[in-house]
Amino acid sequence: MxxxxxxxxxxxxxxxxxxxxxxxxxxxxxxxxxxxxxxxxxxxxxxxxxxxxxxxxxxxxxxxxxxxxxxxxxxxxxxxxxxxxxxxxxxxxxxxxxxxxxxxxxxxxxxxxxxxxxxxxxxxxxxxxxxxxSDTVDEADEDAAASTITASAIRSRYLAKLKDPRELWRLASGGVNIGKLVRGLKQATAKTExxxxxxxxxxxxxxxxxxxxxxxxxxxxxxxxxxxxxxxxxxxxxxxxxxxxxxxxxxxxxxxxxxxxxxxxxxxxxxxxxx
Incomplete structure (x- = not known):
């Protein structure tokens, strides 16, 4: 009851x-x-x-x-x-x-x-x-949202990309934003605060x-x-x-x-x- x-x-x-x-x-x-x-x-x-x-x-x-x-x-x-x-x-x-x-x-x-x-x-x-x-993520902003992704998740994402021939072609042909790539790699190797x-x-x-x-x-x-x-x-x-x-x-x-x-x-x- x-x-x-x-x-x-x-x-x-x-x-x-x-x-x-x-x-x-x-x-x-x-x-x-x-x-x-x-x-x-x-x-x-x-x-x-x-x-x-x-x-x-x-x-x-x-x-x-x-x-x-x-x-x-x-x-x-x-x-x-x-x-x-x-x-x-x-x-x-x-x-x-x-x-x-x-x-x-x-x-x-x-x-x-x-x-x-x-x-x-x-x-x-x-x-x-x-x-x-704190959680100040604006989900409409991809860069802001990415800043809240854990380092292990970022590593997994980049590992998957490196196994994808299409992603490797994008990197070789200049189709990848190098600035975002560098920021992502920094996050992937960051120590958990x-x-x-x-x-x-x-x-x-x-x-x-x-x-x-x-x-x-x-x-x-x-x-x-x-x-x-x-x-x-x-x-x-x-x-x-x-x-x-x-x-x-x-x-x-x-x-x-x-x-x-x-x-x-x-x-x-x-x-x-x-x-």
Whole structure:
């Protein structure tokens, strides 16, 4: 049964939706970006309903300044109190809960990595974790868009071009913009930058003392950046953390939009809830 209610957070009122079930292991869904709790194309609402049908209660909520909640939207790095308040409200609404998992996609995954342990959450499911300090890409501008492509993706693209006789002919006949080629080669050989956010996430995952399942739609741009950083020194200690597991999906959908992607995500979440 679906219920709508509100709870308090730092002097503000947050709106929430509970899909009820009798199970003692519940799922807290944290919305990413500026999405409302129903998710893109109501994807999180559908996920909540299907997980609840499998016997696990699910709580979704709008953080401060988003959707039906009051207050100022200060971004995911200011959401620690929202996550903690939601976890408390969930346990109060469902007193049978003995274990609470939290799921987030994109910057919600990053927020959970940083703040989930302090919110009395027993395990984390982190999808397509956001590791970029800012995103100023104008997708209509090819050069600007290319600047956000990971170095490994650029290397793969140039390797494919070098294997294509038509591309080699274009290069030999002057049909290639040399300036763009030089910029691309510089990006392809660039070392992945370890920014402040990446360093914090690396430290958070390295010291995590509870299970965390990392999910990546490996052709999604945000996930590609995560994988680039995951292979860097910033996450070297996290690789040794026995509480972490990484699962890849052959997809480019950031929101797990296709039926097959949705089914994969649901099964991964249910597997963790059953553990």
């Amino acid at each position: 679906r219920q709508h209610f509100t709870f308090a957070c730092a002097g503000e009122t947050l709106a929430a939706t509970l899909d009820g079930a009798d199970g003692s292991t519940g799922l807290l869904i944290v919305s990413g970006g500026n999405e409302i709790r129903s998710g893109a194309h109501a994807g999180m609402a559908a996920l909540a309903a299907s997980v609840a049908a499998a016997g696990h209660p699910v709580l979704r909520y709008d953080r401060r300044g988003i959707g039906d909640s009051t207050g100022e939207n200060a971004g995911f790095e200011s959401s620690s109190e929202d996550i903690a308040a939601a976890a408390r409200a969930f346990r109060e609404r469902c007193p049978q809960l003995t274990r609470l998992l939290a799921f987030g996609n994109c910057d919600a995954a990053s927020a959970l990595a940083l703040f989930g342990p302090a919110a009395d959450v027993n395990a984390l499911i982190l999808a397509n974790m956001w590791t970029i300090e 370890v920014t402040g956010l990446v360093a914090r996430l690396g430290e958070a995952l390295a010291t995590l003392d509870r299970p965390a399942t990392l999910l990546v739609a490996e052709h999604d741009r945000t996930a590609m950046w995560f994988l680039e950083h995951w292979a860097s020194d910033a996450f070297a200690k996290a690789h040794a953390n026995p509480h972490l597991s990484l699962h890849r999906l052959n997809s480019g959908s950031h929101s797990f939009a296709s039926a097959a992607d949705k089914a994969w995500l649901k099964e991964r979440i249910l597997a963790e809830l059953r553990t």
